[in-house]
Amino acid sequence: MEMIVDEIVAKYNYWIYVVLMMIGFYAMIGKRNLMKKLIGMNIFQTSIILFFVSTGVKKGGGIPIVDKYQALAGNVDAASIVNPLPHVLMLTAIVVGVSVTGVALAVLQRIYREYGTLEEDEILEKLQR
Amino acid sequence: MRDIHEHTAGEDLIIKTSVRLMVPFIQVFGLYVIVHGHYSPGGGFQGGVILGASFILLALAFGMKTSQEYMTVSVNAVFNNLGPAIFIGVGVLCALFGGLFLDYSALDKLIPLGPVEWRSFGIFLIEVGVGVAVMSIMVLLYWNLSSGGAMDEGL
Amino acid sequence: MKNLALLATLVTGALLLYGTKDFPAWGDPQDPASTYLSPYYIENAVEQTHVPNIVTAVLGDYRGYDTMFETVVIYCAGMAVLSVLWRKKEE
Numbered sequence: 105m106e107m108i109v110d111e112i113v114a115k116y117n118y119w120i121y122v123v124l125m126m127i128g129f130y131a132m133i134g135k136r137n138l139m140k141k142l143i144g145m146n147i148f149q150t151s152i153i154l155f156f157v158s159t160g161v162k163k164g165g166g167i168p169i170v171d172k173y174q175a176l177a178g179n180v181d182a183a184s185i186v187n188p189l190p191h192v193l194m195l196t197a198i199v200v201g202v203s204v205t206g207v208a209l210a211v212l213q214r215i216y217r218e219y220g221t222l223e224e225d226e227i228l229e230k231l232q233r
Numbered sequence: 234m235r236d237i238h239e240h241t242a243g244e245d246l247i248i249k250t251s252v253r254l255m256v257p258f259i260q261v262f263g264l265y266v267i268v269h270g271h272y273s274p275g276g277g278f279q280g281g282v283i284l285g286a287s288f289i290l291l292a293l294a295f296g297m298k299t300s301q302e303y304m305t306v307s308v309n310a311v312f313n314n315l316g317p318a319i320f321i322g323v324g325v326l327c328a329l330f331g332g333l334f335l336d337y338s339a340l341d342k343l344i345p346l347g348p349v350e351w352r353s354f355g356i357f358l359i360e361v362g363v364g365v366a367v368m369s370i371m372v373l374l375y376w377n378l379s380s381g382g383a384m385d386e387g388l
Numbered sequence: 389m390k391n392l393a394l395l396a397t398l399v400t401g402a403l404l405l406y407g408t409k410d411f412p413a414w415g416d417p418q419d420p421a422s423t424y425l426s427p428y429y430i431e432n433a434v435e436q437t438h439v440p441n442i443v444t445a446v447l448g449d450y451r452g453y454d455t456m457f458e459t460v461v462i463y464c465a466g467m468a469v470l471s472v473l474w475r476k477k478e479e
Contacts, residue, residue, distance in 0.1 A: 126401040134393035163415035168442040175434035182427040203465030335452040356448035370466040382473035
C-alpha cells in the first residue's frame, strides 16, 4: 500500500492527465449528440498537449529564453533550462486541433441543414429509410 | 429554408463604445507579439490569432457588414494566399541562390549581411508569412461558420 | 450503451495508469526525453542563429519544414470550410 501511494505522489501529473483523457474519451463514445462528441475530442486533444509538455520539465529549470550575451560567452547550463522540443511540437499540434475543429463544425452545419437534427440515432433512422 | 434568424445587429451602446476604443490597441499588441518573437514568448501563430481576434470582435459588436468594410472579401482572399506564398517563396529563393530549401545562410549572396545574421532575419520573414496566413484564415472561418456560407448576416 | 461505454473507459484508464509505472521520475534531468538532442539545441542555438528564444529558433530554423506544412494544413482547413459551406445569397 505504501508503494502505491508513493508512486501516485511521485508522478501525480501523469495521473491527472490520464483522468482528463478518459473524460474526453467517454464524451466521444458515450454521448449521443454530435456536438458533445466534438467537445469530447477537444478535451482529449488538450490533455494530450499538456501531457507532452509536462514530460520535458526539469527540477528547478527556467523557461527556454536565454540571455543573449551570456549565451554568446558560452556558459549556458543545459540542466537548468526546460527541454524546448515538446513546446515546439505542441505548437503545431494546437494549430492542427483548431483546423480540425473548424472543419468539423462546418460539416455539422451541413448535417443540420440536411436532416434537421443533430442526434445520432435519429440521423441513422433517416439514413436507413 | 432560411435557418438564420433576423437579428438587428449592433444595438447596445456600451458594447459599441468599448469595442471601438479597444480594437486599435489589440491590433498594435498583435503586431508587437509577431515582431518580438525573437526575444520574448510569441511569434507568428500567437500574433496572428490576436490580429484575427480583433476583426472577429468588430464583427460581433457591429454586425458582419461593418467588419466587411474594414477587411473586404477580396482582400481576405488575397491574404489567404499571401501567407503560404511568402513562406514558400523564401524557401525557393534560398534554393535559387545555391543552398538547400529553407537554408537562410545562402541568401548572403543577395545582400551581404553575414550568414548568421541572415538566419535571424530569415526566421523573421517566416514569422510574418505565418502571421498573415493565420489572421486571414481565422476571419474566414468565422465568416463562413456564423452565416452558413452566405457571408451577409448572422450573429 | 452508456454502461458499455463507461466500462470501456474505465478499462482503458486502468491500462494507461498501469503503463505510467515505467515512466522516469517527473523532473529528472537525465531522462531519455532530455538527453539526446535538446542539450545540443540549448547550447548551440544562440551562437548559430543569434535568436535568444530557443523555441522560435527551433521552430523557424532547425524544424522549418514542419512549420511550412503546418501553414499548408491551416490553409487547407480554410479551403475545406469554404467548399463545404458555400452558397449564394437567397434573394
